[in-house]
Amino acid sequence: MENFSQWYSEILERAEIYDVRYPIKGCGVYLPYGFKIRRYTLDILRGLLEERGHEEVLFPLLIPEDLLAKEGEHIKGFEDEVFWVTHGGRKPLEVKLALRPTSETAIYYMMKLWIKVHKDLPIKIYQVVNTFRYETKHTRPLIRLREIMTFKEAHTAHATREDAENQVGEAIDIYREFFHELGIPVIISRRPEWDKFPGAEYTVAFDTVFPDGRVIQIGTVHNLGQNFSRTFDLEFETLEGGKDYVYQTCYGISDRVIASIIAIHGDERGLILPPNVAPIQVVIIPLLFKGKREIVERKAEELYKLLKEIGIRVEIDKRDIRPGRKFHHWELRGVPVRIEVGPKDIEDKVVTLYRRDTGEKYKIKEEDIKGEVLDLLERIGKNMRERAEGRMKGYITLLDYKEDTSIEEIVGRVKEILKKKRGIVLIPFSGKIYNEDFEEKVEASILGVTEYNGGKYIAVGRTY
RNA sequence: GGGCCUGUGGGGUAGCCUGGUCUAUCCUUUGGGAUUUGGGAUCCUGAGACCCCAGUUCAAAUCUGGGCAGGCCCA
Structure with a gap:
């Protein structure tokens, strides 16, 4: 970022x-x-x-x-x-x-x-x-x-x-x-x-x-x-x-x-909250048009009640501003799922869902709403976790060295990695490296000793 | 621990060097009203700021010192 x-x-x-x-x-x-x-x-x-x-x-x-x-x-x-x-x-x-x-x-x-x-x-x-x-x-x-x-x-x-x-x-x-x-x-x-x-x-x-x-x-x-x-x-x-x-x-x-x-x-648009800690898990945005206000408002309330019943933290955004504005507002706040309720959808008996983590927008049959929302929240949590894990992996660098590699060379390589890529460098454990002297030389923190894929490593990184 | 920079409406900024024209700029925010509404609307009308204290001066957002707050760099 x-x-x-x-x-x-x-x-x-x-x-x-x-x-x-x-x-x-x-x-x-x-x-x-x-x-x-x-x-x-x-x-x-x-x-x-x-x-x-x-x-x-x-x-x-x-x-x-x-x-x-x-x-x-x-x-x-x-x-x-x-x-x-x-x-x-x-x-x-x-x-x-x-x-x-x-x-x-x-x-x-x-x-x-x-x-x-x-x-x-x-x-x-x-x-x-x-x-x-x-x-x-x-x-x-x-x-x-x-x-x-x-x-x-x-x-x-x-x-x-x-x-x-x-x-x-x-x-x-x-x-x-x-x-x-x-x-x-x-x-x-x-x-x-x-x-x-x-x-x-x-x-x-x-x-x-x-x-x-x-x-x-x-x-x-x-x-x-x-x-x-x-x-x-x-x-x-x-x-x-x-x-x-x-x-x-x-x-x-x-x-x-x-x-x-x-x-x-989070991303450029703002927060992305895991569904289990999101204050609002689903936000309903009614798309109000002249002459069709009531039907939309009623449908929004109906969906609200359905979701409330199954224990979902749901809100309807009833403010009198343009829908686009509302979309941005709730995306910034990381609400995992948005439901758009408009006259066309009501006619077709479908509901439009938007998921914050991927930005994907799709329609489902109205009658499937409960199951789909519960399942979607689950999928979002899982996807967020996997994405974060993937990013973390990208920040971990395994550094290997031979018996006769000098400390100076290891220091140099660690410094270079931390400078270019940052994150955490994992170095196969050795007493020669696991000391304050080394820590000082690499100008970063030795986080400690960790297991990674079955091996024993010294973890090094720049910390907060 | 050492050094550097900054502080103007709720947020972001212009003005500061060279004191007076500042009754302080623009964007955003915000109250009221109208027309609108499938991805940040428009118009009308209102609201809102010079961090604090001391000093210099006829005169301070502007200069000086201190305080508080924030940011950056090095160890």
């Missing part, structure tokens, strides 16, 4: 998703249409989590300084980007309060009160909250925010290392399915030591590639081992009557998912 950056900000505004004009850097407003996309997206995520035994909770925004600072490695990872509440009215506070950059410390403080014996485990909870990071530069709407308005964070505690390990697997499955539902292709990799979540034993991350060829992290899963449970004293009585610290995991998804839905599927 030519100039993705510009396209992206324009689409946020014109499709009424998110208003960037709020007068604080890195803070904006979800508009009704954007908020609905967000809500349907979260509905999917909530469903997946709850199917697997997670329960939703809600923790305070404020975290006292001593709590936040308790886990040494963790706080080091965040200390330069924490917002602090220092005053209550005019009085300075005795203990500064942080606006949560993430909630590990708050949640684990409480977990201590909840966990006594192995029967209290596992605990699997999640919340959807706002979090704060004082980004000094390069904030971007929904991608790099100071107030992350949507942070779904799940936290689990387990009696054994093995259970925690399994939980990591479950979390990966959940996210894999989540992104599948949204038609967002991902590369899953284990982050390098030097880039893992502060306080974690290891981090598994989900990345996708935006139309400008840059890589963006859109989900993370962390195995915390006993790092936090030791500092927060999350001790419990084991089955055998001994004592042990719990084994923990946490995993998160943010506003970047919404950004990805927009970026991955």
